[in-house]
Amino acid sequence: MPYLFCTQSASFMNRILYTLGTALSVIILLFLLLNGCKNNAKPKDNNPVARVNSSYLYRSDIEGLGKGLSGEDSARQVQLYIDKWAVDQLVLDMANKKLNSKESAKIERLIESYRNSLTIAAYEQQLVDSELDTVVTAVQLAEYYKENQDQYISGHNWVRCHFIKAKRSLPGIDNLRNWFKSESKADFEKVKQYCLSKEGINFVLDSDQWVNLDKIGEMLPEKIVDPSKLQPDRSYDRTDDEYIYLFRVYEIRDRNNPVPLTQVQDEIFKIVLHQRRNEILQKLRKTAIEKGKSGKVFEKF
Secondary structure (H helix, E strand, O other), X not given: OOOOOEOOOHHHHHHXXXXXXOHHHHHHHHHHHHHHHHHOOOOOOOOEEEEEOOEEEEHHHOOOOOOOOOHHHHHHHHHHHHHHHHHHHHXXXXXXXXXXXXXXXHHHHHHHHHHHHHHHHHHHHHHHHHHOOOOOOHHHHHHHHHHOHHHHEOOOOEEEEEEEEEEOOOOOHHHHHHHHHXXXXXXXXXXXXXXXHOOOOEEEOOOOOEXXXXXXXXXXXXXXXXXXXXXXXXXXXXXXXXXXXXXXXXXXXXXXXXXXXXXXXXXXXXXXXXXXXXXXXXXXXXXXHHHHHHOOOOOOO
16 A cells, blocks of 8 residues: 655655766755646546655566565565655655755756766767777777886886796696697697696797786796796797696887787777877867857856
């Protein structure tokens, strides 16, 4: 049976209250109540579950509440929501009647400022959505990287390599060692299949991928291979009591050089799009002030 209370549009009210969760949300609620209650003298449908003055909470507003809970817990969740909604509306109704004119004027100024900010932000986003070129080519990424290399000195060594750390006890481990040393593409495919089919193997088999050399060093026991003494175009085959270590180095980038482009290209992509977005918004502001001056709608006194 519906509650015999009354209020403003409940779903809209509570969505704002729960999402904003700040004093500003309360201000907006008060404004909406002052301007909206008079339009809700009758329920919009035949399924209200609560009323406060001339506003209604509908079944559609509480749809999904308590989902996944037991029947009893779900019903309790719904009742708690209805009770909170009702109390909120009643308190707001009291505030509408007793708030002094000075505070009311302050609220209206805050609401107007907030409304203006939302309107501008929505229009800017609409403009960006329609005008922003989201395609960033490899050439554009490389150009930005080249112009800003000093920003990407990481202080770490980087390496392009093939690397395998595998237990000596694995079946066929000698075959893996021979395939790894081979220059045959067919043998390299066998290496990949072996590594993918066995558990307990750490491997890097993409020669185009740059890897932080410190990460490789963490997988090597002391004195097996000194990462600081690795040389390009060299292969290493080492063994200890438990593992074999197969290492082929293609290229090393010193810690004083920029991080490889592949490691930062996603970041650069976002930076380029952000710059383009700012250009669109700056153009908007420039156009707006030029039109304001030429149309004599903007003056400074």
